[in-house]
Amino acid sequence: MxxxxxxxxxxxxxxxxxxxxxxxxxxGVVGDRQYAIIDETGKFGSGKNTRRFTRIDNLLSLRAVTKGDAPTVEFPDGRAIDVAADDIDHRLSECLGQPVKIRRETEQSHFDxxxxxxxxxxxxxxxxxxxxxxxxxxxxxxxxxxxxxxxxxxxxxxxxxxxxxxxxxxxxxxxxxxxxxxxxxxxxxxxxxxxxxxxxxxxxxxxxxxxxxxxxxxxxxxxxxxxxxxxxxxxxxxxxxx
Incomplete structure (x- = not known):
């Protein structure tokens, strides 16, 4: 192979x-799933509901790419915002229609x-x-x-x-x-x-x-x-x- x-x-x-x-x-892969979208309850945004994950629609309308030391999130309207930007949580919440924040992995793994x-x-x-x-x-x-x-x-x-x-x-x-x-x-x-x-x-x-x-x-x-x-x-x- x-x-x-x-x-x-x-x-x-x-x-x-x-x-x-x-x-x-x-x-694992360096930089893979290093960040996650988190809802008000502290669950990670996903396409399914489990003990750790919660379904959040329209996540696949967003793209994450690596530029420099941290990822940048690309929005459907063409905007690209660094995950460290002050307004990233507000922009994500606005786009996804609910309060969310983006955070780097700590003790709890982001992997399924x-x-x-x-x-x-x-x-x-x-x-x-x-x-x-x-x-x-x-x-x-x-x-x-x-x-x-x-x-x-x-x-x-x-x-x-x-x-x-x-x-x-x-x-x-x-x-x-x-x-x-x-x-x-x-x-x-x-x-x-x-x-x-x-x-x-x-x-x-x-x-x-x-x-x-x-x-x-x-x-x-x-x-x-x-x-x-x-x-x-x-x-x-x-x-x-x-």
Whole structure:
């Protein structure tokens, strides 16, 4: 396999930025979901309601991009405001129709689940074939790493594997359970409930995989990906520091 595309989302649940390379540390992709929109109750803005998250409509009308040391939020009217700007909370509240603020991650993680999220090109192709009338686009699934899978593996084949990408090592821990976020309207992608129904039918609601970081490093588009086993890790745990 090789890396087909890389994405980072500086603010949770906002549109993100495509990158040619990403730095990986113990937390995950450096700068990914580093900030979040928070409502009056202290929950993080998301596309779903859980113990930690609250559904806030129109988050996907906003984009976060990294410029310098901190992200900038781009608004539908073309304005771009730094997250450190004095009026950012007011502008976000005005745009989203409720009182919110944007804050950097502290003790509570902004991740839905694990630090790094990956998708296989073969799974995207399979989903597109099952939904010829839908637009299956990587942006719907908000993964960090898109793997070009020449051998046509499935996500379940990767669980328990170790991916070595240059100096970086990732342990694939489990599959990604999907929610209504994959159906949401964003940019040129229309609301499409058929996508989640197809994932539930053909993939048992799981689409993509999560990983944790075993060894930090930098990964880049076009880089080769070697697949190893967890057994190899256990045999070499002292070398890997786990």
């Amino acid at each position: 090789r890396i087909q595309a890389l994405w980072r989302y500086p603010v949770k649940s906002l549109l993100g930025e495509q990158r040619q390379s990403l730095a990986i540390d113990e937390r 689940d694990s630090p790094v999220h990956l998708l296989l090109s073969s799974d995207l192709e399979k989903l597109q074939k099952s939904l010829p009338g839908s637009k299956i686009d990587v942006r719907r699934f908000r993964a960090n790493v898109i793997l070009e899978d020449i051998g046509h593996l499935s996500a379940s084949d990767l669980v328990g594997s170790v991916l070595t990408i240059g100096d970086t090592r990732l342990l694939i821990t489990h599959k990604t359970e999907r929610c209504r976020m994959v159906t949401a309207e964003q940019e040129d992608l229309e609301f499409d409930p058929r996508i989640l129904k197809s994932i539930a039918r053909d993939f048992e609601v799981d689409f993509g995989v999560y990983a944790r970081v075993l060894k930090a490093g930098t990964i880049a588009v076009g880089q080769d990906v070697e697949i190893g086993s967890e057994r190899v890790l256990r045999a070499n745990n002292q070398d890997l520091g786990i």
